[in-house]
Amino acid sequence: MDRKVWQEFLSGEGAKWEGDRAHFPDAQSDLHLVDLSPLGAVSVHGPDSQKFLQGQLTCDLVNLPDGHGTPGAHCNPKGRMISAFNALKKAQNDILLSLPRDLAPIALAALAKYVVFFKTDLKELTDSHHWLGLQGTDVAARAADLLALPELSHLEPGAAHPFKFDGQEALIHVLNREQVAILVPMEAAPALWKKLSAGATPAGFWHWQQRLISDGVPQLHTETSGIFIPQMLNLHLLGGVNFKKGCYTGQEVVARLQYLGQAKRRMYRARCDAGNLPAPGLSIVEAGSQKNCGEVVIAERSEHGIDLLAVLANSSVAAGSTLELEDGRPVELLELPYDADADPLTD
Template sequence: MTDWIAPLGARRESDDRVAFDTPAPARQAMDATVLVPLAHLGVLDVRGEGAERFLQGQASAQVALADGDFAPLACFCTPKGRVLANAQLWRVAEGHYRLLMRRSLVPSLRAHLEKFAPFYRIELTPRDDLALIGLIGREAPAVAEARLDLTPPAVWHQAGDDSQQLLTHPGPRPRLLLCLPAGDLEATWQRLADQATPVGNAVWCLHDIQAGLGWLGADQADAYLPQMLNWEALGGISFKKGCYTGQEVVARAHFRGQVKKRLVRGQLEGDRLPAPGSAVEDADGKRLGEVLGAELDAYDQAEVLAVLGTREAAEPLTVDGQQFKRLQLPYPLERVDPEILATRA
């Protein structure tokens, strides 16, 4: 595996967490432009003559929409409709697609998809030789245009070529993700670092939380329907495509309104970060759901994404003894068709 983090001067705090000595990194992202090594993310390439047909039968996305411009969200499910991995999908070239997800899920998704791959003559390749870096801040698009010579695309779209791709993600500040060969990283990092401050990837994860984007890790696979992650409200499910694994269950839950859990944002009255899977309890001590992810914000308070039951609960809610205050999601809980998102450039 290529350790593309090492040359950047970052400090590894865990397998998927890196940091710098930059003070108040979350506040830096509010006031300036920051540069982030996205060590928690990974890439799986799907390549071959039958790649589009293969993905069409496995992913929730309408794969034909991934045309080198639109880069939709997708998820891969069990026959019972439970999400094995949620990802962003984009096309690198004809017959060559790329999936972005939590790095811990790349091996298990590859193993799952390899069962079907021989029928389509495709190859599934974890791309440990690629680096992923993020830019966050009001001036991030201008920095990218000046230093990368790429015009930043619309949210969930892509720019670039078959060597490097620039993608735009939603968030409280403009966010750009660059995928490039690890061998090109040091020179690119230095160009960007002239106008952006390096910070750890906790800041990127915080902005995912604030954007209402819940990315599953390996310990959370096979636990939720896509709608429990609000995936249809983010344009991550096409209800206009044909069959894919789990499609019948996912469609039934949507059209019959049978989703009993939802992803919610919250803030804790404290600065202790709960571990993923920590229980969210109501005032009677009953488990209402669990934490998907948590990060400290610019004011050193814990912000949280949690999957909670939709039934009315006795307030206040708590997590590990800290009060849980619900926050508004930045999008309505309404179906958004990716076919419409694809036209928004």
């Protein structure tokens, strides 16, 4: 099954399409089923997979138990993130990187430069596999009920649990207590949708993104690859940077900033008026002077307008400068759900 056939299937289920995003009529529900077409995956498989990635990524895979995931990033030698993802460790020889679909080929190409001396295979799964999401209260237990797999009900946030669906390999990732993402081979996606929709209400992708934005969880996209150091996206506060694991590509820059310096920019949560959705990388400026003071990381429509995450100059925020998008829409800062000034080395 290719993407066109999948879109035709979901259209028959009531979806309206905007690019690769499926929209459904808004309906009140305590459990939503979300098509995650904008997400992709890269498989890292082979006996040296953990060893290879441990020397490339910001996160620690050696001390991550099998069946768990962690945020992480792959940096260039200057410490700028080429890709950011959830690294899902099924086993030492079988690790999956879950990330935005547009970033998957960039992530794959960057890792491929270093893999030549390791017994591991890299493969993009974006066209062969598909993600579906469930979002709601007590989501792991309810996913277990819908799939008739009671062993899933006890999964905690961070779990990455392989299971069988219709005789094929599948994976469930518990992002938090209200979101799980399920990866299946593309040909199994319609059957999985039918099974999950028996107890969950279809909803647009914006529901999924809104939760990540409210949690202060960033995403990199093609437009922002190679721009940010991990601390600028608060990745060190989300468990995505381990400062004790040893060397990896870009580690010297990332560690120097943490131990000897202070980031002049970091990620903030914000809101602007409804209108065109700000693209990743769009500039944010100081009103009046039009001085550039930051960039949009991700943005999504909400009932309040548009909510977003943006990397901003700390000096502009501290000075109380009025901020706006390039098109003049004012940007209002909101609270993050975690302490953005915390020091992960001591806290």
